[in-house]
Amino acid sequence: MKSKITILFIAFISALSIAQTKVGTINSEYIIGIMPEAKIVMEKTQDYGSKLDSSFSIKAKEYEDKVADFRKNEAEYGELMKKTLIKEITIMEEELKKFQDNGNKLMQLRQNELMRPLYNLLNSTIEAIAKENKYTQILTTTGNQFAYIDEKFDITQLVMDKLGVKEPEIKE
Template sequence: MKQMKSKIIFIAIAFLSTISIAQSKVGTVDSEYIIGLMPEAKIVLDRSQEYGAKLDSSFNIKVKTYQTKIEAFKKNEKTLGELAKQAEYKELAEMEADIKKYQQNGNQLMQLKQDELMRPLYKKLSSAIATVAKAEGYTQILTMTGNEFAYIDTKFDITELVLKNLGIAIPVAEGK
């Protein structure tokens, strides 16, 4: 009796898992490709470059000041007393450390600014993916970027549908 009961439970579990698998529909989307085609992406790139240029100009001013200070020190080094030399060395070391710190902070600030500028694009893309996925009956959509797939059936790729939903023209491949 116990053996019969366990067989029935096994068959019921197998049946239920088959039903749940049959109910899911998984698709893929190339989100980075879509982001690259969005008109807003050019604006984000331009704003990122402007911000980077501002950071670079401030950095260049610091470097120029540092170089000028080094040149002045080299000219006057022989005439300076030992205490004055030590003070100059200390000041130059502090300036150099400040430049290195500014460079590190600049890289972090640049990444934060880029993330801030890209956030609305990813939000818009996410909304379009959700709209298309619901309309097409998908239960899951996987992004192709960052994931490694052994096989993808292109009939489940919704990239073109999302592009149409966003009103973005699909580029025609050259040579066709």
């Protein structure tokens, strides 16, 4: 009985040692950065930002006009009028800050929304290449600290080829 368990245990350990993993790497941020679609996303994001900026500029101009008018006519105002105007200016300033904060958040949300299809396309392409080449894991090289990466397991070029993305020419 003990010999059967020992044989089964040895067979199990042998099977584990035979099962090998194949790990690849990819620079996904590089690929996203050179995709033609990424340039379109950046243009759309900048257009959206310009629209937000124009709205912000209008509100900022109203605030500046209100402050300038208050400073110009401050001597003519009574105490109650000064307090009321200072309160209005303070409220406008807070609204301006909120508008700016919301604008930044909206810009980030818009960019994420526009980039999502690119990341989905990249992920499905990585998955297809990993299955074709029998990789068990693909690690991204951006943001990770690797002591050593063998270049022959880097699938960045394979993904670029499958997506039809060309490496930009280096201008001297």
